[in-house]
Amino acid sequence: MDVNEAQKKDEAAKPRRFSNDENLNTLLNSVVDEVSVYAERLGGQIKKLSDIGRALSGVYDLNTLLEMIVDQARNFTNADAGTLYIVENSTLRFQIVQNDSLKIRMGGKTGETIPFPPVEMKESNVSAFVALKGVSVNIPDVYDTDLFDFTGPKKFDSSTGYRSKSMLVVPMRNHENDVIGVLQLLNATNPKTNEVIAFSQDYENLSESLASQAAVSITNAKLISDMGDLFEAFVKVMATAIDEKSPVTGGHIRRVAELTLTMAEVIHDIKEGQFKDITFSQDQLYELRIAAYMHDIGKVTTPVEIVEKAKKLQTIFDRIHYVRLRMDYIIQKIKLEGQNSKIELLQNGNDPAKIKSCEQETLEKVAEMEEIRDFVNKCNEPGEFLEDETLERLKELSKRTYQDEAGESQPFLTEDELLNLSIRRGSITEAERKKMQGHAAVTLKMLKQIPFTKKLKNIPNFAGAHHEFINGKGYPLGLAGDEIPFEGKLMAVTDIAEALTASDRPYKKAMPLETVYRILRSMAEKGELDPNLVDLFIDKEVYKIYQERHENGANEKKSSEAEVKS
Ligand SMILES: [Fe+2]
Ligand SMILES: [Fe+2]
Structure with a gap:
């Protein structure tokens, strides 16, 4: 304690002089003391609330967030149980159900599904009433009121031996003042005696504040998740457009994405050898998946007759x-x-x-x-x-x-x-090959124009490098060795492997996996593909794992080494 603090403490300990009248002075001192205690308690609660608000605002996973809201609200009010509902299709859908005495934790991150059907928006139901009216309801004992229909909780009590008593139900309003959910807290407990008590007025106000902060966080999390879904849908639409451009390459992009992810997961699990230190977090896997989905996006500009050219004299038709x-x-x-x-x-x-x-x-x-x-x-x-x-x-x-x-x-x-x-x-001429190869440069150019978020910032470099060769003779930039990102080298292997094994290319004859391996090895020997990644692809049977996961080992793929329009 420094000198200033010690001085302040001494001052506080001394009786304050407000008046020369001793009685009035004592009275005023006691009022000031009471106000100080109240202010201190309120300050503590506000701090707690702002800590919770800060914690909530940093969580973007909806399940984690919902569970955290109920945990914090119960912790705050010392409630034995809590339920969180979200308004959905004019009903209240159970999202989180917690009850400490009954050791129940359902919904959220627990993975435990909630078996209760959604609550209909009837005013006789207390939670629905709160959602409809946007006001809080604080009931000291649910058995002593006929304001709402508590048949449900009573039935629950008789089947579990629980006793539902005090209840605080607050609306969750977002920044647009819409009620997006309802937080229901049950059985406030005196921490010293463990006795169930009513929820105090203080808690009512603070729970409302907490619920509103939570509602804003939920709205944000939903917005972010919706944006993510929208982005992913857009990526898949683009991939479908390119795949659909020609039945020759149909499904190539989706298969490359699945094969790439399979290979990354195999690498992640390797505990020894040269890949032992390479791991992929969920975010990195997501980034890689989107990169794979976008790797051939530049093919939107490749003339369809080149993509489809099966015979040498073919343009729009075979001349x-x-x-x-x-x-x-x-x-x-x-x-x-x-x-x-x-x-x-x-x-x-x-x-x-x-x-x-x-x-x-x-x-x-x-x-x-x-x-x-x-x-x-x-x-x-x-x-x-x-x-x-x-x-x-x-x-x-x-x-x-x-x-x-x-x-x-x-x-x-x-x-x-x-x-x-x-x-x-x-089947393609040099000029056509150049046009075909141009897709990699276009992919890079297109992707560089997208303002990717921090977690996805490497997508242009990963996707744009899928035709680079280790020896520097690839395209579009002619990067060599370590200039090529690891993910680009990985995708180069899966891209070729998919193209070789694809059965939907008319200019190919059947190709057994051994032949695919032989071609991959020869490309590695020529310095085109990363030899370690090729070895891994073959030794760990990445293609077979992929087939089991995504194709149930169905239809033997066909191809030939004459041309790979990947
Ligand atoms: Fe490709
Ligand atoms: Fe490509």
């Missing part, structure tokens, strides 16, 4: 039909020319040897054209690798010409057809 029609036209033309030559020969001397030779020549020309048509048709199929001689032959064919109806000379294959048919691997 092989044009080429085939052209070849058929040339064949018909050859046949017609053959017939014309034959007629000419018949008219000019009817030489059997010449006619035979003409027929033979026509047959040979038709056979050659049919072979060319089949060859081009074969070249339209996306393959693993196109041979040099095939490319040479395509080039030669593009130089050959025929005469169209108008007598104009036309090439067997146009420049664009030659370019597309000459694709060595898969």
